[in-house]
Amino acid sequence: MLGRLAAKRLQEIRHVFRQSPPQAARSFSTALNYHLDTPDNNPDRPWEFSDKNREKVKEILSHYPSNYKQSAVIPLLDLAQQQHGGWLPVSAMNAVAKIVDVAPIRVYEVATFYSMFNRTKVGKYHLLVCGTTPCMIRGSRDIEAALLIHLGVKRNEVTKDGLFSVGEMECMGCCVNAPMITVADYSNGSEGYTYNYYEDVTPQKVVEIVEALRRGEKRPHGTQNPKRIMSGPEGGNTTLLTDPKPPPCRDLDAC
Structure with a gap:
């Protein structure tokens, strides 16, 4: 029984590879990676x-x-x-x-x-949403959904005006400021290329970032929470308000 099933599956695979590359690519798009000339x-x-x-x-x-x-x-x-x-x-x-x-x-x-x-092809502004666990817990899926709905595209599609595309990236390394996106700006070629993080974003804030880019404006990157300074706690520090004294073993004069 298993032998017949294996032989049947092998025949199916052979049949696919006898087809033209585009049709074969569609049949096995999740398993194989084709380059098709355009x-x-x-x-x-x-x-x-x-x-x-x-x-x-x-x-x-x-x-x-x-x-x-x-x-x-x-x-x-x-x-x-x-x-x-x-x-x-x-x-x-x-x-x-x-x-x-x-x-x-x-x-x-x-x-x-x-x-x-x-x-x-990607948009002149390629928006990448962090999809790793800390950002996901903090609502990265809502961030991505807000971008896709606002722009009217699916993931990795480019808007009709060629300005925007939305993708996903794994861990951008700023988990303390989750959720976050990055904007790869290709609008001015390699001379004006920038790659900036926007942290502590919300669905409303990412839409505001998109519309600012559409107007040719560049919002300050980094945290989008006005109550935070960089990755510091919201509202400012409540501990470690002064520089700690070094231990004696670090004091060269005391050694």
């Missing part, structure tokens, strides 16, 4: 670093021994992504592979492993 994302579409970024490429490579320049793949991909409006076409990955003298597959492996690299 008019704006294919190996034949020319791509190269801008004149200013070529100087940055040289500066990045200067941090690595010449026989280990493949170690520069991540910062070079990051620079390429900034230049290309927040996402990496396959031709940009090929350009990086050529610079560091590795097979393109070595660069694809990096770009597909790290969630910081986007291989499809």
